Amino acid sequence: xxxxxxxxxxxxxxxxxxxxxxxxxxxxxxxxxxxxxxxxxxxxxxxxxxxxxxxxxxxxxxxxxxxxxxxxxxxxxxxxxxxxxxxxxxxxxxxxxxxxxxxxxxxxxxxxxxxxxxxxxxxxxxxxxxxxxxxxxxxxxxxxxxxxxxxxxxxxxxxxxxxxxxxxxxxxxxxxxxxxxxxxxxxxxxxxxxxxxxxxxxxxxxxxxxxxxxxxxxxxxxxxxxxxxxxxxxxxxxxxxxxxxxxxxxxxxxxxxxxxxxxxxxxxxxxxxxxxxxxxxxxxxxxxxxxxxxxxxxxxxxxxxxxxxxxxxxxxxxxxxxxxxxxxxxxxxxxxxxxxxxxxxxxxxxxxxxxxxxxxxxxxxxxxxxxxxxxxxxxxxxxxxxxxxxxxxxxxxxxxxxxxxxxxxxxxxxxxxxxxxxxxxxxxxxxxxxxxxxxxxxxxxxxxxxxxxxxxxxxxxxxxxxxxxxxxxxxxxxxxxxxxxxxxxxxxxxxxxxxxxxxxxxxxxxxxxxxxxxxxxxxxxxxxx
Ligand SMILES: [Zn+2]
Numbered sequence: 001x002x003x004x005x006x007x008x009x010x011x012x013x014x015x016x017x018x019x020x021x022x023x024x025x026x027x028x029x030x031x032x033x034x035x036x037x038x039x040x041x042x043x044x045x046x047x048x049x050x051x052x053x054x055x056x057x058x059x060x061x062x063x064x065x066x067x068x069x070x071x072x073x074x075x076x077x078x079x080x081x082x083x084x085x086x087x088x089x090x091x092x093x094x095x096x097x098x099x100x101x102x103x104x105x106x107x108x109x110x111x112x113x114x115x116x117x118x119x120x121x122x123x124x125x126x127x128x129x130x131x132x133x134x135x136x137x138x139x140x141x142x143x144x145x146x147x148x149x150x151x152x153x154x155x156x157x158x159x160x161x162x163x164x165x166x167x168x169x170x171x172x173x174x175x176x177x178x179x180x181x182x183x184x185x186x187x188x189x190x191x192x193x194x195x196x197x198x199x200x201x202x203x204x205x206x207x208x209x210x211x212x213x214x215x216x217x218x219x220x221x222x223x224x225x226x227x228x229x230x231x232x233x234x235x236x237x238x239x240x241x242x243x244x245x246x247x248x249x250x251x252x253x254x255x256x257x258x259x260x261x262x263x264x265x266x267x268x269x270x271x272x273x274x275x276x277x278x279x280x281x282x283x284x285x286x287x288x289x290x291x292x293x294x295x296x297x298x299x300x301x302x303x304x305x306x307x308x309x310x311x312x313x314x315x316x317x318x319x320x321x322x323x324x325x326x327x328x329x330x331x332x333x334x335x336x337x338x339x340x341x342x343x344x345x346x347x348x349x350x351x352x353x354x355x356x357x358x359x360x361x362x363x364x365x366x367x368x369x370x371x372x373x374x375x376x377x378x379x380x381x382x383x384x385x386x387x388x389x390x391x392x393x394x395x396x397x398x399x400x401x402x403x404x405x406x407x408x409x410x411x412x413x414x415x416x417x418x419x420x421x422x423x424x425x426x427x428x429x430x431x432x433x434x435x436x437x438x439x440x441x442x443x444x445x446x447x448x449x450x451x452x453x454x455x456x457x458x459x460x461x462x463x464x465x466x467x468x469x470x471x472x473x474x475x476x477x478x479x480x481x482x483x484x485x486x487x488x489x490x491x492x493x494x495x496x497x498x499x500x501x502x503x504x505x506x507x508x509x510x511x512x513x514x515x516x517x518x519x520x521x522x523x524x525x526x527x528x529x
Contacts, residue, residue: 005022020063152201165254202251212277227463340377412430448474487504
């Protein structure tokens, strides 16, 4: 049985803050044990504090004074934590694994044993796709499988790449990571080669004639738990959407500067694609936003508010190209409403960052309003951090579908406030969100497959299920108190919100993976680690 003493299972760097959370009400004697025997620190904790997200009393044990490299466990009363490492390079493997996931999600290509390992598969999804409702076919091969399924969706792709670009901007060492992909060793950094694989697919999803962008390409429904080459039903390209076209414009505009030094022609193609998409996006307005056309039941990425996507696009277009029109349009949006969000649905924060970081002239009043709003948002999150024994910015209503993405996203909001104010309290709070994902959480599991002692073993992910082995390096969705699938209902009914998680293959609402969850975590790690 898992102990009720939670630590970051991946480990800590010597200078990191280190906090274990013990589930209990009465003060407890604790010791920190190094290499199995040596007691290097001891003390008596404070008393437990009630936590409405777990319906437990918990005690924080701070052992930040442990700075010597080694393997440790925490003992509180008679309870032991899992062992963990203190080392300078403790996050290198997990970072690389999170990055490599994108390669393993490649569609339209064979993954050989050499590069794909247990997840090698033959070429998949390489037939022309039917444009919905027509007899026309279009070749849109390539890109990454989105999640546990084999669909490919533009809004998901665009925010994934946006987060990855921000990750690179915050931590240039990502450009040096050897991802062990077929392109490794070339002049272009591996991470940019991998991102290009997705960009090339996205470019195919833009209609040549109009510049509009198709929402997604999938089969009509979800397939069984099989390797991708066995999903051979007809591929369907779903209609254009405003959200896809705006996100596409933003993402292409962002990408230009990263590829200019390596492949000017490719960068120019993306610049042209971005401008064409932006120019036409508002003509795609459909009441209520994109919905699945009849007969298609794969993910909709339904989004009733399509303004933030246009807001983001305007800001990125201005940052990339400097045209006064884009500036004016973004500022008009800001003057009506400041928007936030680093997720697939709410993308406003990407726009805020773009405007605040452009080298073209900006309006100081608009910039000040943005900075104030971003700090205000972080302050609301700080209040929640202070009320949660796990130091995360969640109350009992926040454990929703994909909660781990919001954990990462909130960490980035806190980081924004740190950048604006210089106040380290935001930075420290942001870091705790990573500790939570790495194992200091009431589910007592490391939420990244292949890492930690208490591992996720049965992610809702088709290649993992087909290979009978969890693909490493995937951030899984995490607790969802909405109980949106039969396994969650069976295993989590009656549990406190923060514990509504079940490591079951069929629990798509708590145990799935997606490309934009991995990217959100990589962005936060690049910002604060
Ligand atoms: Zn495929």
